[in-house]
Amino acid sequence: MSSDVEVCRLLYVHRDPALADRIRGLLGCASSGDDEPGFRVAHLTHLTDTLTYLKISPVDLVLIGPDPAGSGLVESVAELSATHPEVPIVALLTSPTSEERIAVRKAGARECLSADEFDHHIWTRTFEFCRREMTLSRELAQVTARLDWLVHMDSLTDLLNRKGMERAIMEELARCRREGDELLILLVDLDDFSRINATMGHGVGDLVLVGAARRIKESVRDQDKVGRCGTDRFVIMLPETEVAAGEVIAEKIRLAISRDVIKAGGESLTTTASLGLTAISPTSLSFDEVLAKAHFVLQRSKLKGKNRVARAASLEEVGMIRPVAAGPEMVRALLRGNVLEVSSQPIVNLSDGRIVSREMLIRGPEGPLRRPDHLFSFCQENDITTAVDLRCLKLCAAAAGRLGANGHFHVNIMPATLLQTDPDELIRVLSGNGNDGQCCLEISEQQLLGDPSVLVPPVQAMQAAGIRIAIDDVGYGNSCLEGLIMLHPEVMKIDKRLVRGLAVDPEMRKALARLLKVADVLEAEVVAEGIENTEDYHILVDMGVRLGQGYLFGRPCMCSQDPVMNGKKKHGKPGARAKA
Numbered sequence: 001m002s003s004d005v006e007v008c009r010l011l012y013v014h015r016d017p018a019l020a021d022r023i024r025g026l027l028g029c030a031s032s033g034d035d036e037p038g039f040r041v042a043h044l045t046h047l048t049d050t051l052t053y054l055k056i057s058p059v060d061l062v063l064i065g066p067d068p069a070g071s072g073l074v075e076s077v078a079e080l081s082a083t084h085p086e087v088p089i090v091a092l093l094t095s096p097t098s099e100e101r102i103a104v105r106k107a108g109a110r111e112c113l114s115a116d117e118f119d120h121h122i123w124t125r126t127f128e129f130c131r132r133e134m135t136l137s138r139e140l141a142q143v144t145a146r147l148d149w150l151v152h153m154d155s156l157t158d159l160l161n162r163k164g165m166e167r168a169i170m171e172e173l174a175r176c177r178r179e180g181d182e183l184l185i186l187l188v189d190l191d192d193f194s195r196i197n198a199t200m201g202h203g204v205g206d207l208v209l210v211g212a213a214r215r216i217k218e219s220v221r222d223q224d225k226v227g228r229c230g231t232d233r234f235v236i237m238l239p240e241t242e243v244a245a246g247e248v249i250a251e252k253i254r255l256a257i258s259r260d261v262i263k264a265g266g267e268s269l270t271t272t273a274s275l276g277l278t279a280i281s282p283t284s285l286s287f288d289e290v291l292a293k294a295h296f297v298l299q300r301s302k303l304k305g306k307n308r309v310a311r312a313a314s315l316e317e318v319g320m321i322r323p324v325a326a327g328p329e330m331v332r333a334l335l336r337g338n339v340l341e342v343s344s345q346p347i348v349n350l351s352d353g354r355i356v357s358r359e360m361l362i363r364g365p366e367g368p369l370r371r372p373d374h375l376f377s378f379c380q381e382n383d384i385t386t387a388v389d390l391r392c393l394k395l396c397a398a399a400a401g402r403l404g405a406n407g408h409f410h411v412n413i414m415p416a417t418l419l420q421t422d423p424d425e426l427i428r429v430l431s432g433n434g435n436d437g438q439c440c441l442e443i444s445e446q447q448l449l450g451d452p453s454v455l456v457p458p459v460q461a462m463q464a465a466g467i468r469i470a471i472d473d474v475g476y477g478n479s480c481l482e483g484l485i486m487l488h489p490e491v492m493k494i495d496k497r498l499v500r501g502l503a504v505d506p507e508m509r510k511a512l513a514r515l516l517k518v519a520d521v522l523e524a525e526v527v528a529e530g531i532e533n534t535e536d537y538h539i540l541v542d543m544g545v546r547l548g549q550g551y552l553f554g555r556p557c558m559c560s561q562d563p564v565m566n567g568k569k570k571h572g573k574p575g576a577r578a579k580a
Contacts, residue, residue, distance in 0.1 A: 008061060009040050011054070013045070014066070020041070050080065061089075077104050078108055092112075094115045096114055110134070111129070157228050164227060187278070190212060191274055220236060252371075255374045256373065258307065274306050276295070298310065331382050335391065337392075337394070343559060345557070346554045348548060348549065356547065386416060396409075398433055411441060418443065427462065440467070441468070443487075444473050469488075470489055473495045475515055490524060490525060492519045496530020499536055532551045
């Protein structure tokens with residue numbers, strides 16, 4: 001067959017191989033026509049095998065019947081159509097009645113053919129019609145989805161716009177009316193945003209908006225809806241949420257937004273936000289009414305001072321909520337370290353699944369400070385960042401000492417902590433507890449702001465003492481090649497945002513390939529973070545990445561529950577985990 005002839009990949013599902021061979025012969029004869037496509041026919045007997053095959057092998061069309069093994073024709077068509085609606089299905093029946101044709105079409109078949117009439121002209125034309133109809137349906141669905149996106153989404157932040165948020169809230173209020181629930185609405189307003197636009201320009205203002213939108217999305221749950229309904233105002237709908245849980249989410253968002261630092265024109269800009277949490281009655285009839293109530297509560301927050309959260313059970317009962325887990329008691333607890341927990345996540349050899357090291361991670365107290373980024377945002381607000389970072393370092397090093405012989409481990413440190421602490425003291429902590437020569441100190445590239453040369457002396461002191469240096473979050477978005485060259489780390493950790501989706505994004509693979517060349521020049525080992533599926537894992541192996549970590553190999557585990565720390569070392573190959 002010539003290379004320019006279109007080939008139709010057809011999957012035939014029927015228990016009789018002889019009929020499959022007959023169909024192959026029929027379609028093979030048909031392929032000799034000038035204007036008829038050629039066919040490549042695969043044959044399976046059971047529906048379960050068919051569903052597995054379709055997960056890994058693309059097909060243009062499924063021909064099923066008259067008698068697939070394992071289930072009836074109508075049931076098989078219905079399951080195929082529900083599982084793979086993008087693939088056109090043609091049912092093959094023996095002496096079909098009009099009722100049988102109607103039944104298989106209702107089940108999801110595009111067309112029906114008779115097994116008693118092997119007319120290659122009719123068959124090929126039917127197949128081509130089904131393919132073209134499905135292509136048109138798919139293109140129409142894409143255009144419809146694009147139009148819906150343009151109407152209901154904000155192009156700058158990729159959040160719902162006012163119209164999209166109105167639709168989401170009014171639909172949820174209808175549900176609340178049926179079930180007698182109230183709906184929590186959270187309004188977020190960036191502080192002093194007009195001044196940012198006026199003094200730094202709208203380009204910087206757009207960066208602030210995009211950053212705030214990203215932090216909000218990272219802080220909410222999957223079921224929550226987030227929209228931008230004003231220049232610097234965001235609306236979050238919290239369905240089926242108690243007020244206490246809403247307060248925790250509000251405080252998470254406040255802390256997350258305050259973490260962003262934007263450098264422009266020689267200035268460093270930290271963004272803050274005021275938030276209003278409002279319980280909306282299901283009797284509310286319009287989106288404007290909802291926004292007016294939420295805005296009233298937000299204004300109370302602004303009047304009491306910026307960068308805080310206000311809540312209201314009703315418009316007569318507006319009060320400030322105490323920042324969750326805030327106050328002098330929490331500051332003391334953090335400085336003592338008695339509310340901090342250490343967990344660990346394995347770093348594995350991607351070729352055989354062998355655990356070669358573990359990253360020691362800190363978790364804060366339950367609530368909005370549980371995540372490390374929120375924890376250190378709170379520490380920054382209370383001017384205890386370096387002290388808490390050192391406390392975390394000591395706890396992680398002590399936990400790593402319980403790994404036993406050959407217990408290699410990674411531990412994180414902030415650049416400011418590295419600069420402000422005597423290198424000899426850091427070496428003593430990291431090499432104690434039997435950890436001599438087993439530590440790799442990770443410095444986040446997100447925090448390599450300014451001149452990286454100031455870190456060279458302490459980094460060289462660590463390396464001279466046998467402590468390896470890793471640059472974390474490489475490829476995060478503010479990569480500093482100068483920092484990599486000056487600090488000359490032994491390890492480069494590729495940020496998860498450059499790993500998740502490698503299998504489907506060729507541009508990500510190109511970016512990773514460039515970073516791997518940098519690592520090769522620096523003679524640095526590469527660790528890929530955030531590996532969550534087998535597709536990305538296989539791409540990383542094919543690209544020559546040797547080490548990795550992520551949920552595919554193990555989630556962070558509290559050290560008291562860690563099998564390795566309890567003397568029960570895990571074994572296994574990544575292939576086995578991947579299948580699991």
